[in-house]
Amino acid sequence: MENNSRRGFMGIAFGAVAGIGAVGSLYAMKKSWDPLPSVKAAGFTTLDMTIYNENELVVEKWRGKPIFVLKKTADMVAKQDDDMKARDIVVDGSHYMVCIGLCTHLGCIPAYNADNEGFVCACHGGEFDYAGFVRKSPPGRGFDIPPFTIKGTTLVLGEAGPEFTDMKANAVTL
Amino acid sequence: MAHFEKATSIHDWLNQRLAVDAVNRVMMTEYWIPKNINFLWAMGMVLVITFAMLLVSGIFLLMYYQPNVDTAFYSVNYTIMREVDFGWLWRHVHGVAASVVFLIIYIHMFTGIYYGSYKKGREMIWISGMLLFVAFSAEAFSGYMLPWGQMSYWAGMVITNLFAGGSLHADGLVEWIRGDYVPAQAFLTRFFMLHVLLIPLAIMGLIGLHFAALRIPHVNNQDGDEIDFDVEAKKYLDGDKAGSKVMRFANDFMSKDMMVVGFYLVFFFYLVFYHYGFAMDPVNFDPADGLKTPAHIYPEWYFLWSYEILRPFPFDVGLIAFAFAQVIFTLLPFLDKSPNSVPANRRGPFAIWFWVMIVNLIVLTAMGKLPPEGIFNYIGFVSAVLFIVQWLALPFITKLEKKV
């Protein structure tokens, strides 16, 4: 006694065609879930680097995250060792620390002390210097540096220029 | 604890816990369907497929739609139509499917009326089906509010005003329904809730009831014959597939269902990509403006016949006629007093009643769209009266039917 109608090869063929349609629909569904063009376009922040004052921390915004911009004094620049120099960002003759203002330990925003020329994180006491290096644990690595590219006197965050690519290659930042 | 044995396979494991074989037999392979049917019998499956498309496209619209009076229109016409990848596709599918589903519902309904599939044990199928029609109507109306265009706003205004009950002046009730003096934020969000959660749940429950109501009486056939399903099933299972009067739901009936669905989808997607204006009325591409009424307001095509029954009479009379029109179809199994459960063409006067009803509903539909002026007014009035007269006459016409 037959249990099922004979499906035969045509049934399987039809099932395969229907399956192709299902895959196509899944593709369209996946694309609908993607971030919108306006979201991706907002992923670029342009900073006018002429407005900053020396040793005055300014917090900008990029992709919803705080960005520390610190213009270094001549004294600060002279004191830099090789590691600190690797993190240095030079725009139109001035030296800056530009990084994501989140403690690399667990993500709180550290405060800047201009007298001390360093950052202290209130959450667990971590400290960073004016170049973004760790001065006191628990953070395990220096501030992360966002992708950037230098265009004249502006810095465009979100776009990876040659200087940033080098930093990544030399493991200065993630 | 019932007795369980060590399973011999995954299939056996599932069988012991969920009786999958028994379910498969009852719902699929030994759910016997008469062979004496035509493609109209596939409309149920077409509706299931269309409802599934509404659900899926609705899910992706829901990801980006904003139920806020200031951003709703933008979220649909800018974000979804311009920004979201394939957003335009989900919107077109959703709009076209919402309109076409009613075409299929009407074909499905009138198939049932023609072949007497509401009689003799099938009354619950008919009633649950009519409840589904009401639920789909509510779903369509609530959905139409969401883009918050001019038609959304003014249709919302007009239809909620009906609940004031004419001379009853139940303005308090109207304000309660809206949550505000006019259709505004409260109105939009509550209809969003209805459209996205409450009514879809009701529809899914009613579909379950509809299928359950069908299982015992079994599907009807083109001649209204009473079939001994056990005898015919035995013939089939003994090998006489050609001689038996029945076939399996799966895969015999389903393969024909799928073929009809295939042709339907060609028609459906043609509309989605190339001919969708009828489902997305131009007036609704103007953002809602409470201080400006469009020159022409009209409901979607599937509500026009019922809208036209409201219009030609003085307001209170029109409201009563409108209420009558909403419920009267549901009472069909009880108004049809004839013992005959055969197709209309063998029922004499009932056949005339049937075709006049169809033509009249089309006339009402057309008049509902046309401006209420001149000859259109007159035709609309005559049609509305004819509709009411036809239903009042039905018990008498059917009582006089000779037994076939």
Place this chain on the structure above:
Amino acid sequence: MKNKEPLILAVVVFFTLVTYYLVEPYAHHVMHKHVESEHFEYKDLAEFTPTTNVANGKELVMSNCTACHSINVANMPAPMDAVTSAATYGVNPPDLSNAGVVYDAKYLAAFIADPAKAANVSHKFNDTKMHPMPAYNWMQPSEISDIVAYLQSIAVKAEELTPALAFENACGRCHAMGYEKWTQLGTKPTFKHKKDELAYDIKVIEYEDSIKAYMGKLPPDLSMYIRSRNEHFISTLVENPQNHLAGTAMPRTGVSAETMEKVIEHMKDAGDTKRHEREEVGMKVMIYIIIFAIFALLWKKQVWRDLH
């Protein structure tokens, strides 16, 4: 048992098509009057005789027009900013850089000679309330032709006129188009500080108040007009607004037929942006679904071979 399915299908299709016809084409025909296109011939205007004296045209423009109109390509700035202009005149006198390519030459000449008459808005003005631009019908027709020749010489070539530029010139001084970030003051820039953005928005509102006072009501945002109206309506409306909206304050803009096509294209870019993708995907889906239907048919035939 006779196969009744072809007859049943015919009946269903027949009733569906009848209903569709009555509810859509017929009803819309009854509701909206049809206006024939005049193909932008501007037959009511005087004949135009082109000249080639661009130099004389330039002199005339510099001495007669630049008091109110800027000409960016000729480095002539606007005498006032747009908001003050609108408050003073009711409208902001347009920049003339591309007037020569956007507008029909015959219309341009007629407009310079008598703006209110050419634009079909004479009914709005009288001796006490005059059109903000004076009539230049005291000039020789050849002088006006010289002006047109100059304007045509400084404008971009017809092929270089983009849909956006056509729209901004012909419509954008009165109509905003939010979905393309177009305000009557120009494309809205992105602002870093909320305060600057709000200041810009206030300027737009002030400008819109001036237009509203001048026109009687604010010209609507056109972002979705290609879908809320249709191509034919928009084209015939722009050709002569009085044909559709008798007594309207909207001027006949005098665009050429080519410019009109580009304006429509821009309106489609705004309100029907994904049309090309829709056609592309549509073709692929139609091919797929036809194959799907064929396979379903073949499966059905195979299953039913022993059922008949």
